[in-house]
Amino acid sequence: xxxxxxxxxxxxxxxxxxxxxxxxxxxxxxxxxxxxxxxxxxxxxxxxxxxxxxxxxxxxxxxxxxxxxxxxxxxxxxxxxxxxxxxxxxxxxxxxxxx
Numbered sequence: 001x002x003x004x005x006x007x008x009x010x011x012x013x014x015x016x017x018x019x020x021x022x023x024x025x026x027x028x029x030x031x032x033x034x035x036x037x038x039x040x041x042x043x044x045x046x047x048x049x050x051x052x053x054x055x056x057x058x059x060x061x062x063x064x065x066x067x068x069x070x071x072x073x074x075x076x077x078x079x080x081x082x083x084x085x086x087x088x089x090x091x092x093x094x095x096x097x098x099x
Contacts (some may be wrong), residue, residue, distance in 0.1 A: 004036075005043055005061045007091040027094060036094030040064040042074065048085040055081055061093060 006014075011027070014020035021028045027036045041064065044057040067074060072081040079086045 003096070004094050005041060005091055006038075006094055007043070007089050009089075009091075011092065026097075027092075034099065035097040037097055038092040038094055040090075041093045042067070042079060042088040042090055044079070045087045045089060048078065048087055050084065054084055057081065057086060063093060 006027075011020065011022075014029075015022060019030055021030060022038075025038050027038050028034070029036070041061050043061050044059065046058060047053045062070075062072075064074070067079060070081065072079050074080075074088070077088055077090065079088050
């Protein structure tokens, strides 16, 4: 099973529906009985106020640590990188753990 990005909104919905449970930095998908190590991340959706993406970030997922390493700053649902503002979706990267 591959790594996956899970938005905070989706994770909250799955948790409320009983489809997933969270314990610390571990998520269990109940129907599959699979566990994932969760790492905070963002998904880049669009460059705000621009027709192009000067840094090729749209569609990419970056961990919060990666944002710090690249010198980007997050403010709510936006990330500023090299004077370009991006709309992002908050969430997690789920790394599958061995069964």
